[in-house]
Amino acid sequence: MASENLKQDQAAQAKLWSFIYGFAESLVLKSVIQLDIPDIIHNHGKPMTLSNLASRIPSPNGAADHDRLFRIMRYLVHMNLFTKESIDGEDHYGLAPPAKYLVKGWEKSMVPSILCITDKEFMSPWYHLKEGLGNESTTAFEKALGMNIWDYMSKNPKKNNIFNEAMACDTRLLMSALVSECKDMFQGIKSLVDVGGGTGTAVRHIAKAYPHINCSVYDLPHVAADSPTYPEVTRIEGDMFKFIPKADAILMKCILHDWADDECIKILKKCKEALPSNGGKVILVEVVLNALSEHPYTKIRMVSDLDMMLNCGGKERTEGEWKNLIYAAGFSRYNIRQLDFTQYVIEVYP
Numbered sequence: 001m002a003s004e005n006l007k008q009d010q011a012a013q014a015k016l017w018s019f020i021y022g023f024a025e026s027l028v029l030k031s032v033i034q035l036d037i038p039d040i041i042h043n044h045g046k047p048m049t050l051s052n053l054a055s056r057i058p059s060p061n062g063a064a065d066h067d068r069l070f071r072i073m074r075y076l077v078h079m080n081l082f083t084k085e086s087i088d089g090e091d092h093y094g095l096a097p098p099a100k101y102l103v104k105g106w107e108k109s110m111v112p113s114i115l116c117i118t119d120k121e122f123m124s125p126w127y128h129l130k131e132g133l134g135n136e137s138t139t140a141f142e143k144a145l146g147m148n149i150w151d152y153m154s155k156n157p158k159k160n161n162i163f164n165e166a167m168a169c170d171t172r173l174l175m176s177a178l179v180s181e182c183k184d185m186f187q188g189i190k191s192l193v194d195v196g197g198g199t200g201t202a203v204r205h206i207a208k209a210y211p212h213i214n215c216s217v218y219d220l221p222h223v224a225a226d227s228p229t230y231p232e233v234t235r236i237e238g239d240m241f242k243f244i245p246k247a248d249a250i251l252m253k254c255i256l257h258d259w260a261d262d263e264c265i266k267i268l269k270k271c272k273e274a275l276p277s278n279g280g281k282v283i284l285v286e287v288v289l290n291a292l293s294e295h296p297y298t299k300i301r302m303v304s305d306l307d308m309m310l311n312c313g314g315k316e317r318t319e320g321e322w323k324n325l326i327y328a329a330g331f332s333r334y335n336i337r338q339l340d341f342t343q344y345v346i347e348v349y350p
């Protein structure tokens with residue numbers, strides 16, 4: 001019996017140690033990208049020995065230290081991101097399937113998201129989580145960085161670029177599903193505006209897939225300043241709380257989860273005013289929280305919810321919470337479909 005208790009104690013302590021060290025996975029991921037390791041192995045075209053890998057990693061004293069590199073690679077193999085196989089008696093390191101998303105510069109690279117989420121400043125609001133439990137409206141982001149996230153982005157062009165690149169990266173991963181699996185959604189639409197559309201990634205995909213739609217992207221001036229020009233997309237600068245450009249369809253991806261309920265209702269009411277008097281629709285791309293379950297993606301959705309609370313005072317919502325917002329803003333009906341492992345499309349009708 002005593003040994004059964006001991007086993008349970010040890011399992012509980014081990015569980016806690018694994019949470020205590022939870023930060024290590026994302027920070028090792030960040031370092032490995034900064035060291036260019038996924039790109040070096042990818043460009044080599046096959047698994048590499050440690051010494052070959054070390055010789056290609058620049059370090060102040062020449063090649064990287066073998067023992068230190070070995071220990072980092074051992075952890076990455078343990079994370080199932082890299083492979084280790086013995087060829088002719090020597091260990092060779094290769095990319096496991098998820099590591100292709102760690103290679104830079106291709107359409108589905110997740111590197112911009114990883115560099116954004118692990119940005120030192122971005123992580124600082126997490127140190128203020130406990131202070132955010134009162135009912136005051138100051139976010140943890142404001143406590144950590146002295147101003148709200150959107151003002152901060154407008155005053156820090158480098159961080160603005162890191163953030164915009166991360167949003168564009170997330171959008172690129174989703175767009176082929178959105179344009180190919182929601183064809184019916186784009187039928188009968190002559191004009192579409194992507195409100196809070198960032199650098200224009202989503203709307204550019206839509207314009208390419210549906211050239212008959214007149215597409216615009218609407219965002220704050222500092223985001224426009226950080227955006228490329230696309231001939232098929234009109235760019236409009238402004239504040240969605242003051243004005244929303246008129247269109248048959250208003251797209252908002254990852255916008256309402258940035259805001260508290262009263263602000264969402266204001267934005268949705270403004271959208272309603274911008275739709276044609278005889279119809280039109282708002283297309284939301286957002287997380288929909290289900291009843292909490294052991295589903296593997298539940299953790300991502302719940303962490304995203306905390307992320308929104310900390311960074312901008314927003315939240316992830318259940319279908320019931322979406323329904324309340326939609327009706328409170330004066331819309332009459334909606335439908336929901338699932339797009340990928342976290343994102344859903346909610347079509348909202350006046």
Ligand SMILES: C[S@@+](CC[C@H](N)C(=O)[O-])C[C@H]1O[C@@H](n2cnc3c(N)ncnc32)[C@H](O)[C@@H]1O
Nearest residue numbers: 167168171196197198219220238239240253254
């Ligand atoms: C989380 S990002 C989403 C970007 C894009 N929709 C996407 O999913 O890639 C939120 C966007 O809302 C924009 N935004 C914030 N406040 C705004 C406002 N008052 N008016 C217009 N856009 C705003 C931000 O600049 C940012 O580009």
Ligand SMILES: COc1cc(O)c(CC=C(C)C)c(O)c1C(=O)/C=C/c1ccc(O)cc1
Nearest residue numbers: 116117119121122159163170254304311312
């Ligand atoms: C306001 O912060 C965010 C808003 C978002 O809508 C997303 C997208 C979320 C999902 C697709 C689930 C975000 O990822 C964020 C952030 O995580 C913000 C990151 C950030 C903030 C400030 C910085 O200097 C760097 C990164």
